[in-house]
Amino acid sequence: MQGYPWNGSPTLRETLTKVAGGTPAASVYADARARIEECEPQLSAWAALDSRATSRAEELDARPVSNVLPLRGVPVGVKDIIDVAGLPTRCGSSVTSPDPAELSAACVERLEQCGAVVVGKTVTTEFAYFKPGPTKNPWNTGHTPGGSSSGSAAAVASGMVALALGTQTAASLIRPAAYCGIAGLVMGRGTADLTGITGLSPSLDSLGFMARTVEDLRIAHAAFTGTAPVDAGTAPLLVWNGSDLADLDPAMRAALRRLPEWLDGWDVTDFAHDDHITTLAADHAVIMAYEAARERRRERENHLADLSVPLAELLTGGTQINEDDYWGADYRCGRSRGDLAEVLQGKFIIGPAAQGPAPAGLEATGSPIMSRPWQALGFPTVAVPGLVTDSGLPLGLQMIGAPGTEDALLAAAMRVEERLRGQPPVASAMP
Numbered sequence: 001m002q003g004y005p006w007n008g009s010p011t012l013r014e015t016l017t018k019v020a021g022g023t024p025a026a027s028v029y030a031d032a033r034a035r036i037e038e039c040e041p042q043l044s045a046w047a048a049l050d051s052r053a054t055s056r057a058e059e060l061d062a063r064p065v066s067n068v069l070p071l072r073g074v075p076v077g078v079k080d081i082i083d084v085a086g087l088p089t090r091c092g093s094s095v096t097s098p099d100p101a102e103l104s105a106a107c108v109e110r111l112e113q114c115g116a117v118v119v120g121k122t123v124t125t126e127f128a129y130f131k132p133g134p135t136k137n138p139w140n141t142g143h144t145p146g147g148s149s150s151g152s153a154a155a156v157a158s159g160m161v162a163l164a165l166g167t168q169t170a171a172s173l174i175r176p177a178a179y180c181g182i183a184g185l186v187m188g189r190g191t192a193d194l195t196g197i198t199g200l201s202p203s204l205d206s207l208g209f210m211a212r213t214v215e216d217l218r219i220a221h222a223a224f225t226g227t228a229p230v231d232a233g234t235a236p237l238l239v240w241n242g243s244d245l246a247d248l249d250p251a252m253r254a255a256l257r258r259l260p261e262w263l264d265g266w267d268v269t270d271f272a273h274d275d276h277i278t279t280l281a282a283d284h285a286v287i288m289a290y291e292a293a294r295e296r297r298r299e300r301e302n303h304l305a306d307l308s309v310p311l312a313e314l315l316t317g318g319t320q321i322n323e324d325d326y327w328g329a330d331y332r333c334g335r336s337r338g339d340l341a342e343v344l345q346g347k348f349i350i351g352p353a354a355q356g357p358a359p360a361g362l363e364a365t366g367s368p369i370m371s372r373p374w375q376a377l378g379f380p381t382v383a384v385p386g387l388v389t390d391s392g393l394p395l396g397l398q399m400i401g402a403p404g405t406e407d408a409l410l411a412a413a414m415r416v417e418e419r420l421r422g423q424p425p426v427a428s429a430m431p
Contacts (some may be wrong), residue, residue, distance in 0.1 A: 004181075005138035009035055009159025012216035015074050025057040025073030029117050032075040036119070036160045041366040042141060044134040045154040047080040049086050049120035052063055056085050057117050065311050070223035075157045076111055077164035079148075080121040081128050083196040091198050092148075093125040095303040105196025107165060107207055114223045119161055122151030123267075125365060127296060128172055128200055131308035132365050139181060139393055143358040146176030147365030149210065151422025153180040156210045163220055164210045167198045168377055169288060171354070171368030173208045177383035178396020179358035179366065179367075183219060183417070184216045185410065188403050189378030201291040203330070204284070204375055214384060214414040221406060230407045234415065236267035238344075240351030243277040245369045249356020251389045251428040255397070257352065258426075262419050271349055276336045280373035283329035289374065293318025333376045337403075340377060344402040350399075353383050357393035357428070371398070380406045382413040387422030389428040 004213040010018065015028055018040075033053075040046060060072060079086050081091045083101035090096045108118060123133040125148035137145040145154045149166030153176035156164050164429040166173040168186045177184030183207050194206040199205040209220050218229045239259055242248050248256075258267045293300060293315045300315040301306060307315070352370050359366055374381050380401050399416065401409035 005157055006212065011163060011212045012074055012219055013143065013213075016219070018075040025060040025117060026054060026142045028073045029053055029057040029075055029119070032119060034162055034225060035110060035158070039138070039158045039160055042153050042250065043136050043138055045158070045160065046077075046150040047090060047092075047121040047123050047151065049119055050084065050410035052086065052088060052113060053117055053119055053378045060115055060117070071111065071163075071220065072115035074163055076116045077119055077122040077152050077161045078153050079164070079166050080124045081167060081198040082108060084121060086199065087121055089121075089187055089198060092124045092131070093307075094305050094344050095299055096354065101196075103196065108196070110224055111165070115313040116163065116237055118376055121218050122149075122155050124148045124151060125298070126311055127198070128167060128169060129314060130310040130365060132362060133428070136362065137180060137358050139358070142362075143360050143393065144179065144362055144365050146179040146354075146358065148172040149176050150365065152210050153177055153182060153184075154266060156180070156212060157182050162211065162216065166208050166210050167197060168206050168208055168375060169204045170284065170373070171371030173210065173356050174371045174381055174383045174396075174398050175366055175368060177210055178353035178398070181213050181388070181394030181396070182383070183217050183385050183413075184383035185217045185351055185406070186210045186375075187221075187406060188379040188380040191406070199295055200292035201288045201295060203287055203291055204378075206375070206378070214315060214417045218410045221327070221410060227283040227407060229411065231411050235412050236269070236347045237263065238269060238271035238276075238347055238349045240271040240349050242352050242370065243274040243373075245278065245281055246355055246367060248352060249428065250274065251395055251426045252352050252356045253254050254350065255395060255426050257389055258409070262423055263416065271351070273340065273343060274347055276387055277373045278338055280376040281369060283332050284372040284376035286321060286325060286329040287333070288323040289314055289318035291318070313352055337377050337425045340379075341402045344400075344405075348409060349400040350384075350397055353396035353398035357389050357391070374398075374400050379403060382409055384413050384417050384420065386417045387423060389427050390425040391428045393427055
């Protein structure tokens with residue numbers, strides 16, 4: 001698969017329009033299943049498909065149209081660290097139980113209440129950490145789809161489903177969204193019920209959505225939260241250059257230089273608080289390791305030899321972090337959270353979602369460094385698609401807002417996406 005990989009499959013908005021126009025939910029699901037059968041042999045995005053999806057779609061069709069369901073008939077993939085009743089939650093690991101979950105996670109129940117049809121469980125990296133699953137990038141199957149919400153990203157990017165659930169502890173949603181050329185929303189920490197999700201770090205774990213466009217994310221978020229989309233206009237933007245956390249690909253550097261030109265008419269200035277960001281990235285790693293060692297204690301104590309080397313090192317290393325270092329990192333994150341929330345009143349940050357396009361190879365999932373600071377803050381974040389390099393790979397940006405600004409952030413991100421989609425391919429090598 002090269003180029004735009006969804007091949008005419010409907011977006012979430014288009015799916016809802018079809019259903020509202022009389023297309024049965026069962027027919028929408030049948031189309032999605034046919035697309036899965038076409039793409040799955042190449043992409044390996046699914047851990048398990050739900051044999052009950054057809055009957056659930058038929059049950060939706062039996063309900064009167066007057067029964068308003070904001071996501072009626074929308075096919076949804078669920079990352080395989082999130083419980084779906086009747087399906088096992090394997091977390092990309094052989095040490096988890098093959099027995100089906102008795103109850104669905106709160107977020108899955110909410111989507112089904114909105115009329116979504118759960119298609120199945122999407123592939124995740126091992127316990128949502130570094131060890132890759134079998135999934136490939138739909139834009140180029142020789143490149144990583146990212147991690148750990150890799151299956152969800154590939155399923156959406158290839159048009160197998162219009163919406164997918166993901167999670168993020170470091171860069172687990174934003175990076176695969178960027179690599180696979182789709183939109184992703186990480187909801188602000190504490191705004192969603194995480195019951196039924198196998199976590200890694202309670203202070204950092206967040207729920208999110210993946211869809212083809214930011215407009216689709218707005219629709220999904222509004223349905224999920226029961227709110228109405230808002231219009232943020234052209235709120236001022238602060239361009240973040242990556243704070244020298246890591247070397248950026250030449251294409252990403254070129255894109256950041258041209259942002260003011262592409263966003264002509266917006267108030268665009270540089271983000272001038274890099275001192276916070278470098279500290280946050282380091283403190284994120286401390287908090288994640290410390291909490292993961294305790295959250296995944298059963299696996300550390302009983303199955304350490306069965307875990308991948310990176311995960312085993314994370315869990316054992318986390319036991320060596322003392323409480324003073326952990327609480328110090330937590331305190332600094334709290335101070336920065338307050339300071340930057342004040343800076344972002346009425347403004348949003350825009351910067352690299354990853355260092356560049358998806359790296360070649362499937363042995364690793366890319367670096368999470370560009371998301372660590374923002375995840376340490378727990379701020380809502382949106383992966384904004386639209387840019388493509390001259391090598392034919394997506395180039396993702398991310399936008400960050402203050403706590404509680406998901407609606408306005410999505411509105412602003414949708415306007416930015418419109419501008420980015422009109423740009424020519426970005427050079428992937430310096431002239």
